Amino acid sequence: MITMQQNFKITDEDGIHARPATALVNTASKFIGAESFAEANGKKVTLKSILGVLSLGLAQGDIISIIVEGEGAAEALQALTDVMVNEGLGEVHD
Amino acid sequence: MIKVSGIAASAGIAIAKAFILEHPDYSVEKRQINDVITEIAKFDTALGKSKAELEAIKEHTLQELGEKKAEIFASHLLILNDPELINPVKIKIESELVNAEFALNETASQFIEMFExxxxxxxxxxxxxxxxxxxxxxxxxxxxxxTNPSDISEEVIVLAEDLTPSDTAQLNRNYVKGFATNIGGRTSHSAIMARSLEIPAVVGTKNILIQAKHGDLIIVDGLNGHVVVNPSDEVVAEYRSKQKQYDVQRAEWRKLRDQPTITMDGVHVELAANIGTPNDITGVLENGGEGVGLYRTEFLYMGRDKLPSEDIQYNAYKTVLEKMEGKPVVVRTLDIGGDKELPYLSLPKEMNPFLGFRAIRLCLDRKDIFRTQLRALLRASIYGNLRIMFPMIATLGEFREAKAILLEEKDKLITEGVTVSDSIQLGIMVEIPSTAVMADQFAKEVDFFSIGTNDLIQYTMAADRMNENVSYLYQPYNPAILRLIKMVIDAAHREGRWVGMCGEMAGDETAIPLLIGLGLDEFSMSATSILPARSQITKLSRAKMQQVAAQALELQTAEEVVELVQGGLIYLWL
Known part of the structure; x- marks a missing residue:
C-alpha cells in the first residue's frame, strides 16, 4: 500500500480554525479509497473528523504531517496540500 | 385576551405570532435501557432532524447574511457527521446500556472540556x-x-426574559417585527438595540413569559408600553388603525428630514444620532441626522474571538466618515469592561463592574488595544469630519494621558508618511460626577463635552440602572441632574466649547425643552427619535425655555419638574 506524507508549518495566527478545518475534512472525505491522517505534537488523528483535527490544538509555528494511505493517495495529498496553502493555513515544510 | 404593561422601549406597533426565546433546561438524567436498537435508532433520528435543521439554517444564512456567516453552520454539520463523536455515543449506549441523551452528553462533555x-x-x-x-x-x-434566534424564519414577536447583545445581534429584522421582555428598562441593551433596528419593543413587563406561549397572537405597542396577548378581532383592528396613524405621523416627520433644527427664535441646535455599526448610517441619513454624536465602537470588538485588527477598524471608521459626507462624527473610544464583556480579554469578574475596570481605565492599562484603535481612527480621519471622545474620564490626569498617547500615535503616523487630518476635535464623555463638577477646568483643555446621561444619572444617584428595585432612583428630571448639566454647559460655553448629550435623555420629549433652555448645543439620540425631536424643537423658543429651565433648577423633586414641563404651568411659556 502506498503511503505518502507531506509536512506543513502552520502560518495562520489562529492555528487551524473551524473554516479551514471544515475544508480539510470535506476534502479528505471525498477520497473514499484513501485514509488520510494528520499528525502533530505526538498525536495522530483521522482527517475525516473535524473534532479530531481541532483536537490537535495547532498553533502558529507548529509542524503538522499529513499522511495519506491507499487508493488515490497522491491525488488526495495534492488536494489536501492545496487546501492547506489556499486557505492560508500553512506552508509546505521539508 | 390579556393585556400586559411594561416600559415603552422602542416606538411603533407590531402584530405577529409569539416566538418564545428561552434558554431551556438541558439537564440530562442517566437511565438504564433494555432495547439498544431502539435507543440507537432514537439517536439517529435526532441526528437526522438536527442535520436537516442545520442545512436549512445554513441555506437561510447564506441567502440573508452571506457565505461567511454560513460557514459556522457547515462546521456544525460536520461535527454531527463526525465519527469521533457519533461512534463513541453509540458504543456507550450499547456497552453501558444507557439512554442516548446521557451517552451524548457524556461524550460531548469530553470534547467541550478538551476545547476549554x-x-x-x-x-x-x-x-x-x-x-x-x-x-x-x-x-x-x-x-x-x-429557540435559537437565528432559526427564526417567519414574522414573529420575540418574547424573552431578557435579550443579550448576542441574541439581539442574531435577530433578523425581516422576521422579527417586535419584542417584549420580562426585565430591562429604556436604557437596557435590548431597548437600545430595538431602537437602532427600528422595531417596536416593550421591556420590563415582568410576566410576559407567563402570560403568553409560543404561537399566540401578540400586539406590541411600543408607543404606550403595552403588550396584548391573543387580542380579539376588534382589538387587532383598533391597533391596525393606530399603526396606520403612527405611519401617517411618521410621514409628517419625514417632511422635516432635510430641514435644519431651528427654534422659533432662530437658535440652531444639532440633532445627531447614536450608532453602533457602519450599517446604522442608513438609518441616520433616512431620519435626517445632522451628524453622529456617538459611535459606540465596542460593537467592533464584540461577537468575535480576538481583538479587531487595525485594518478592520480603519475600514469601519472610514466607511462611517465617508457615508456621513463631511458631517461631524463623534467616535467614542472603546468602552468595554464592566457589564460589557469581551471573552477573549478574560478580564476578572468584578463585584462592582460599573465602578470597575472599564472604558478609559482599561485602555490606559492595555495601551496596545488603545493605540491600535487610535491609529485606525487617525488613519481614517482624512475621510470626513472626525471627532474623538474618551469615555469614563474621571480626572484631568486621565484625559492628559489619553491625549498624549493620541498625539504620539499621530506623530508616528506622520513619520511613517501617513496623512492625518489636522482638524480632529478631541472631547470627553461627562458621565462621572467628579468630571461634571470640574467641568470648568476640563473646558480649558478639551474641544467639547458630551454628557452621557445614562451613566451620569446612575453615578449621581448611586443607583444601578439595571436593578429594578432601585429603578425609581433613575431620575433624569431630578433637579440634581439638571444642575449638573447646567454646570457643564455653562463651564463649556465660558471657554467657547460646545456641549452635546448622547444619553437617552437627549431624545426625551420632556427633557428637550429643559435642555434647550439650559443651552445644550448638540443632541444625540436613536436615529428614530430625531424627527420627532426636530418637530418639537422647531415649536420652542430658546428664550422662553431659559425661563422654564431656571424655574426647574429651583424645584425640589423630579415630579415637580415633570409637572412644570408637562403640566399646568405650561401656559407660562407658550
Whole structure:
C-alpha cells in the first residue's frame, strides 16, 4: 500500500480554525479509497473528523504531517496540500 | 385576551405570532435501557432532524447574511457527521446500556472540556460550538422546542426574559417585527438595540413569559408600553388603525428630514444620532441626522474571538466618515469592561463592574488595544469630519494621558508618511460626577463635552440602572441632574466649547425643552427619535425655555419638574 506524507508549518495566527478545518475534512472525505491522517505534537488523528483535527490544538509555528494511505493517495495529498496553502493555513515544510 | 404593561422601549406597533426565546433546561438524567436498537435508532433520528435543521439554517444564512456567516453552520454539520463523536455515543449506549441523551452528553462533555483546556483562545471558544451542536441534538432527544434566534424564519414577536447583545445581534429584522421582555428598562441593551433596528419593543413587563406561549397572537405597542396577548378581532383592528396613524405621523416627520433644527427664535441646535455599526448610517441619513454624536465602537470588538485588527477598524471608521459626507462624527473610544464583556480579554469578574475596570481605565492599562484603535481612527480621519471622545474620564490626569498617547500615535503616523487630518476635535464623555463638577477646568483643555446621561444619572444617584428595585432612583428630571448639566454647559460655553448629550435623555420629549433652555448645543439620540425631536424643537423658543429651565433648577423633586414641563404651568411659556 502506498503511503505518502507531506509536512506543513502552520502560518495562520489562529492555528487551524473551524473554516479551514471544515475544508480539510470535506476534502479528505471525498477520497473514499484513501485514509488520510494528520499528525502533530505526538498525536495522530483521522482527517475525516473535524473534532479530531481541532483536537490537535495547532498553533502558529507548529509542524503538522499529513499522511495519506491507499487508493488515490497522491491525488488526495495534492488536494489536501492545496487546501492547506489556499486557505492560508500553512506552508509546505521539508 | 390579556393585556400586559411594561416600559415603552422602542416606538411603533407590531402584530405577529409569539416566538418564545428561552434558554431551556438541558439537564440530562442517566437511565438504564433494555432495547439498544431502539435507543440507537432514537439517536439517529435526532441526528437526522438536527442535520436537516442545520442545512436549512445554513441555506437561510447564506441567502440573508452571506457565505461567511454560513460557514459556522457547515462546521456544525460536520461535527454531527463526525465519527469521533457519533461512534463513541453509540458504543456507550450499547456497552453501558444507557439512554442516548446521557451517552451524548457524556461524550460531548469530553470534547467541550478538551476545547476549554486548549492554549489558543480561539480553540477555547470552540467549546461554545460544541455546546450549541449538542443542545441542538438534545432538543430532539428531550422534545424541547428549539429557540435559537437565528432559526427564526417567519414574522414573529420575540418574547424573552431578557435579550443579550448576542441574541439581539442574531435577530433578523425581516422576521422579527417586535419584542417584549420580562426585565430591562429604556436604557437596557435590548431597548437600545430595538431602537437602532427600528422595531417596536416593550421591556420590563415582568410576566410576559407567563402570560403568553409560543404561537399566540401578540400586539406590541411600543408607543404606550403595552403588550396584548391573543387580542380579539376588534382589538387587532383598533391597533391596525393606530399603526396606520403612527405611519401617517411618521410621514409628517419625514417632511422635516432635510430641514435644519431651528427654534422659533432662530437658535440652531444639532440633532445627531447614536450608532453602533457602519450599517446604522442608513438609518441616520433616512431620519435626517445632522451628524453622529456617538459611535459606540465596542460593537467592533464584540461577537468575535480576538481583538479587531487595525485594518478592520480603519475600514469601519472610514466607511462611517465617508457615508456621513463631511458631517461631524463623534467616535467614542472603546468602552468595554464592566457589564460589557469581551471573552477573549478574560478580564476578572468584578463585584462592582460599573465602578470597575472599564472604558478609559482599561485602555490606559492595555495601551496596545488603545493605540491600535487610535491609529485606525487617525488613519481614517482624512475621510470626513472626525471627532474623538474618551469615555469614563474621571480626572484631568486621565484625559492628559489619553491625549498624549493620541498625539504620539499621530506623530508616528506622520513619520511613517501617513496623512492625518489636522482638524480632529478631541472631547470627553461627562458621565462621572467628579468630571461634571470640574467641568470648568476640563473646558480649558478639551474641544467639547458630551454628557452621557445614562451613566451620569446612575453615578449621581448611586443607583444601578439595571436593578429594578432601585429603578425609581433613575431620575433624569431630578433637579440634581439638571444642575449638573447646567454646570457643564455653562463651564463649556465660558471657554467657547460646545456641549452635546448622547444619553437617552437627549431624545426625551420632556427633557428637550429643559435642555434647550439650559443651552445644550448638540443632541444625540436613536436615529428614530430625531424627527420627532426636530418637530418639537422647531415649536420652542430658546428664550422662553431659559425661563422654564431656571424655574426647574429651583424645584425640589423630579415630579415637580415633570409637572412644570408637562403640566399646568405650561401656559407660562407658550
Amino acid at each position: 483546556n486548549m492554549k489558543s483562545a480561539y480553540l477555547q471558544e470552540r467549546a461554545a460550538d460544541m455546546r450549541d451542536v449538542t443542545k441542538r441534538v438534545l432538543n430532539h432527544l428531550l422534545g424541547i422546542e428549539s
